[in-house]
Amino acid sequence: MHSVLIVILKKEVKEMLRDPKILIGMIIAPVLIMGVMSGVMNFVMSSAKEAVLNPNVIIVDYDNSLLSNVVTSSLTSSSGGKVMVIGDMSVSKAIELALKEDFFIVMVIPKGFGYNVSIGRRAIVELYTVMKSLSISEGGASSMPSSIIEFLNSEIVRERIREVAPNIDPEVFLKPISRVEYSVVKGKVINVPPQTVFSVVMSQSVFIPIIIMIIFITAMQFASTSIALEKEYKTLETLLTLPVSRFTILLAKLMSSVMLAVLGSVSFMFAYMYYYTSVTSFGLPTINLSLSDIGLTMTPIGLLLTGLTLFLSMVSSLVLALLIAVFAEDVRSAQTLVGYLYFLMIIPMMVSMFTDVSSLPMLLQIPLYLIPYTYTLASPRAALLENYGFLVIGIVYMVVFSIAVLYIASKFFKSEKVLTAKISFRRSRR
Amino acid sequence: MDFAVEVERLNKFYGKFHALKDVSFNVNSGEIYGLIGPNGAGKTTTLRIIATLLSPSSGVVKVFGMNVVNDADKVRRIISYLPEEAGAYKYLTGYEYLNFMASLYVKDKAEVKKLIEEAELICGLNGRLKDKIGTYSKGMLRRLLVARSLMIRPKLAILDEPTAGLDVIHSQYVRRIIKDYAKRNNVTMIISSHNMLEVEYLCDRVALIHEGRIILEGSPSELKNKFSASNLEEVFSKVVKLA
Numbered sequence: 128m129h130s131v132l133i134v135i136l137k138k139e140v141k142e143m144l145r146d147p148k149i150l151i152g153m154i155i156a157p158v159l160i161m162g163v164m165s166g167v168m169n170f171v172m173s174s175a176k177e178a179v180l181n182p183n184v185i186i187v188d189y190d191n192s193l194l195s196n197v198v199t200s201s202l203t204s205s206s207g208g209k210v211m212v213i214g215d216m217s218v219s220k221a222i223e224l225a226l227k228e229d230f231f232i233v234m235v236i237p238k239g240f241g242y243n244v245s246i247g248r249r250a251i252v253e254l255y256t257v258m259k260s261l262s263i264s265e266g267g268a269s270s271m272p273s274s275i276i277e278f279l280n281s282e283i284v285r286e287r288i289r290e291v292a293p294n295i296d297p298e299v300f301l302k303p304i305s306r307v308e309y310s311v312v313k314g315k316v317i318n319v320p321p322q323t324v325f326s327v328v329m330s331q332s333v334f335i336p337i338i339i340m341i342i343f344i345t346a347m348q349f350a351s352t353s354i355a356l357e358k359e360y361k362t363l364e365t366l367l368t369l370p371v372s373r374f375t376i377l378l379a380k381l382m383s384s385v386m387l388a389v390l391g392s393v394s395f396m397f398a399y400m401y402y403y404t405s406v407t408s409f410g411l412p413t414i415n416l417s418l419s420d421i422g423l424t425m426t427p428i429g430l431l432l433t434g435l436t437l438f439l440s441m442v443s444s445l446v447l448a449l450l451i452a453v454f455a456e457d458v459r460s461a462q463t464l465v466g467y468l469y470f471l472m473i474i475p476m477m478v479s480m481f482t483d484v485s486s487l488p489m490l491l492q493i494p495l496y497l498i499p500y501t502y503t504l505a506s507p508r509a510a511l512l513e514n515y516g517f518l519v520i521g522i523v524y525m526v527v528f529s530i531a532v533l534y535i536a537s538k539f540f541k542s543e544k545v546l547t548a549k550i551s552f553r554r555s556r557r
Numbered sequence: 558m559d560f561a562v563e564v565e566r567l568n569k570f571y572g573k574f575h576a577l578k579d580v581s582f583n584v585n586s587g588e589i590y591g592l593i594g595p596n597g598a599g600k601t602t603t604l605r606i607i608a609t610l611l612s613p614s615s616g617v618v619k620v621f622g623m624n625v626v627n628d629a630d631k632v633r634r635i636i637s638y639l640p641e642e643a644g645a646y647k648y649l650t651g652y653e654y655l656n657f658m659a660s661l662y663v664k665d666k667a668e669v670k671k672l673i674e675e676a677e678l679i680c681g682l683n684g685r686l687k688d689k690i691g692t693y694s695k696g697m698l699r700r701l702l703v704a705r706s707l708m709i710r711p712k713l714a715i716l717d718e719p720t721a722g723l724d725v726i727h728s729q730y731v732r733r734i735i736k737d738y739a740k741r742n743n744v745t746m747i748i749s750s751h752n753m754l755e756v757e758y759l760c761d762r763v764a765l766i767h768e769g770r771i772i773l774e775g776s777p778s779e780l781k782n783k784f785s786a787s788n789l790e791e792v793f794s795k796v797v798k799l800a
């Protein structure tokens with residue numbers, strides 16, 4: 128029995144590795160998608176950052192007073208972008224110029240600006256922001272005008288304070304209260320504001336489940352296809368008359384699908400690591416920190432339990448896919464049927480994105496906890512919070528679930544229903 | 558117990574459809590037994606039941622004394638079944654396919670090699686065995702599959718339309734292989750076919766199934782005499798029209 132399993136497994140793996148669709152779908156596509164994604168992200172982020180830090184500004188100075196000169200020179204020296212100062216040009220001409228020459232902001236200092244400030248009246252500065260593409264990078268730069276004004280305001284106030292009280296640090300008047308923020312995670316105080324903790328956890332708990340889902344979906348398609356193909360290529364009948372137990376055949380198919388899923392996960396992991404490091408490299412504040420930096424580390428036990436949870440949810444979904452494929456007449460119906468299983472993934476994913484399952488009413492919790500993916504999605508958080516009881520329950524449940532489904536599948540696989548029960552989408556369409 | 562195959566009052570229902578009605582026949586050891594009949598008569602259903610793929614609704618089927626339902630695992634060790642319109646794994650080479658199949662029957666590497674050598678002789682595909690099965694023509698595939706089902710030296714070979722869809726040359730080749738092999742190795746065979754020439758050439762005895770019932774049984778010459786016909790084709794059309 129043991130050696131027969133290996134013989135069949137060898138055949139399954141050979142078929143799998145030689146099928147270009149599988150190689151592309153499982154190994155190459157993830158790397159490619161991640162590569163493209165990270166490339167696009169890189170580009171967007173770097174151009175956004177450039178626009179934010181170095182906006183090109185045209186200053187139309189109608190005032191030409193002492194104060195307006197201070198303003199233009201302090202902007203010129205503090206900005207990394209191009210700053211063009213013009214004295215005699217209409218606003219519309221300046222905007223035309225900005226459009227043509229790729230300036231982002233046109234700042235107009237009206238006549239009387241310096242005088243108003245000197246007599247204690249509020250002065251006005253007009254800012255025109257050129258929105259050409261309405262893209263993310265422009266969005267990031269759209270806060271630029273208000274920060275220019277803030278900068279000018281505080282410069283002027285500082286100047287005034289120095290005149291009145293030359294011996295006191297002007298910052299004490301400007302910002303009498305400053306904040307130092309801490310977060311308390313797992314009862315420990317860490318030196319990081321709560322928004323940062325949240326955004327680090329979120330960026331990982333949104334991204335990783337999506338990856339998991341893509342891997343699972345591909346592996347499930349493979350598992351169901353491997354049975355459906357036996358029907359479509361008319362090899363199943365022969366296979367079922369060989370001196371091999373049907374359970375062994377199913378087990379071999381399950382094992383090869385698990386192998387594929389693991390292979391896919393590894394290639395995804397490498398792609399993710401590449402993506403992760405290339406995004407961090409220009410210092411996005413939210414991803415710059417890792418979980419361990421903010422004090423969220425997994426103990427070896429937590430890591431082991433999370434890994435086991437992941438593996439077992441992979442097995443449970445593949446077993447489900449096999450069960451479904453036993454009934455499907457051909458590849459297309461198998462894939463359509465497996466498609467319905469995605470709801471089982473998407474529902475807990477949606478829920479866990481917005482809330483914690485345990486905070487839902489009991490009536491909603493029960494069906495959710497019957498879906499293996501609920502444990503998959505909750506496991507990293509549970510491991511971080513050292514909620515090992517939950518992980519163990521999930522693991523036990525998924526073992527029971529997988530064995531039960533495999534048992535049912537092999538029951539059907541043993542009966543003649545595997546040859547006569549047909550769920551076809553061609554027939555029902557007429 | 559003396560029979561290779563015993564079929565006794567076999568009935569098969571597909572849902573409400575009564576596909577086999579009290580079918581009974583015996584096949585002697587070493588005999589080539591033919592099943593003929595119009596499309597949808599129940600030939601494939603009968604063969605699938607003998608091959609342990611379908612279970613009888615009622616009746617008993619035994620292969621060398623072993624019940625196909627209760628002793629299915631034992632039966633599978635001594636039979637080989639060639640389904641009609643069967644395929645093979647297109648990403649494997651012919652050689653790998655034979656190796657896979659042989660390894661399920663014997664453990665020893667040398668024995669596996671012997672079986673493959675036998676298959677090479679039977680299929681006559683020579684160098685093409687190194688190519689992926691996906692590149693084979695229908696005739697080549699059928700030859701490979703026939704070789705697969707005979708190389709393991711089954712005690713009973715069940716061949717469902719072994720030459721269906723093949724050209725004259727390929728059909729003759731496959732037919733000759735089957736006959737030679739059966740004689741050489743004293744293998745019992747059940748064959749279904751629509752080609753009366755083939756049945757006359759191969760079979761020691763023939764049963765004619767019509768609408769799920771056996772309506773005629775005997776050796777080709779007996780049947781021809783009985784209906785004073787010059788060939789089985791005439792017998793076939795006379796009987797089916799009568800029924």
Ligand SMILES: Nc1ncnc2c1ncn2[C@@H]1O[C@H](COP(=O)(O)OP(=O)(O)OP(=O)(O)O)[C@@H](O)[C@H]1O
Binds near residue numbers: 576596597598641
């Ligand atoms: N899975 C099934 N479900 C329902 N009916 C079936 C099924 N398989 C076969 N039948 C029906 O049973 C009858 C016998 O079919 P079978 O395939 O045994 O005929 P056959 O003699 O092999 O025909 P052919 O010469 O065309 O191969 C047919 O009427 C067929 O429609």
Ligand SMILES: [Mg+2]
Binds near residue numbers: 600601602641717
């Ligand atoms: Mg048939």
